[in-house]
Amino acid sequence: MTPPAISTTDPLPRLLLQWGIAPAPAAAPVAARLGAGLGWADAIGLSQVLATAPGSAADAATRREALDWALAALERLRADLAAGFDDALLSRDADDVAPDNLPLADLLAPFRLHHAQQQRAMAARVATLRDRLRPRLAEVSGELARLAQLDAVLERAMAGAERQALAGLPALLTKRAETHQAVDPRRWRARFWADLQRLLRAELDLRLQPVLGLIEPLEALHPTGSR
Template sequence: MAKAAQPVLGGPEFLRLLARLSDGAMPASSPALTDRLGQWVDWSRAVALSGALGGRLPEPGEAAEAARDVLDDCAQAHASLLASISEDAEAERLLDLAEAAAAPNFASLRQRYRCCSRPSRPPPGDCAAACATSWYKVSPELARLAEVDAVMEQTLTPREHSLLATAPRVLGARFERVHGQPGWRAAFRHDMRTLLLAELQLRFHPIEGLQDALRSH
């Protein structure tokens, strides 16, 4: 009998990777984003969002260059993180040790994952906040976008952090399952690198939206 096709998981690549690496332990579908937002946006957030969408806008000024400087800094941070993930010699060393060990131990690799996904440089949220602050002086349209972005950041950040916290757990369970299998080391390194890159893409997605908005002005 043919095996039933697995439902396709929509949404960001990060979610699809978590579902694949968990070998079916995570649900393949979830409520629509609009339904989730209805649960997440309480009355105080709804009032703030209404004010951001319909409130009085500040007068535009001459700050486009400063806003572009902020985005340039964010782009450099993004590029640096991409390079560090792709060329992570420390992860390779830890995998060498794990391969030689009689008993698998994911603790060091978990710490390495967290170091790569929580860099010392300003995180995307800080970049977005700094950018939004300067946008109040660029144009009324960007000021409105900055207001909405700030409210959505406050609403969605706790959920994003909760989601991102599942990645080391899923990766650790994957490590336990594949350790010792033929070719496991290269396959696991690929999984770890791919998940880190997908997390980076998810975290910097708001920055890309802000960049696109600024380019239109």
């Protein structure tokens, strides 16, 4: 089984390495992978963004308002998605120590469904936040407006690569379940459920990296203690 191709600078590899799985190395430099992901329309859009001259900067109050909004929106998103990771029914089933009378695939079905649902929720909610954050950046300065435009182009161009990188995670979960079941046939589901929770949190961290990349320039305009 081939692990997902995720850069070793991303948060997921730390968890995968704990599981004894080395993330697949990137097949090409970042620039080459980006070039491969850009269609002609994206390439034109990228060149136009890079050719745009930055405009003037907003006042300090506007910058402060944009940062406060971004941090609050990020905090709400993290809290909402993290709350969805848990599931009372699945958590109760995970604590069941009765002997298994069904094939592993059947026992895993509700857990895999939960993972798929959370993946869709993360993808949709993070994309929405990025979309709402870009106009806020554009209000702050011409430089950040250009960053927002660049982010929109890259999001479209790299969507396929992100899906491919995360497509192998369900198979890795199944492998973890098989390992836990072999070690402890009665309590494997509790360990597997804990693994699933860790994986979802690590996956969320990975998906939020572009959002953090948009917020970081706003924070740079307000060093610690400048509030």
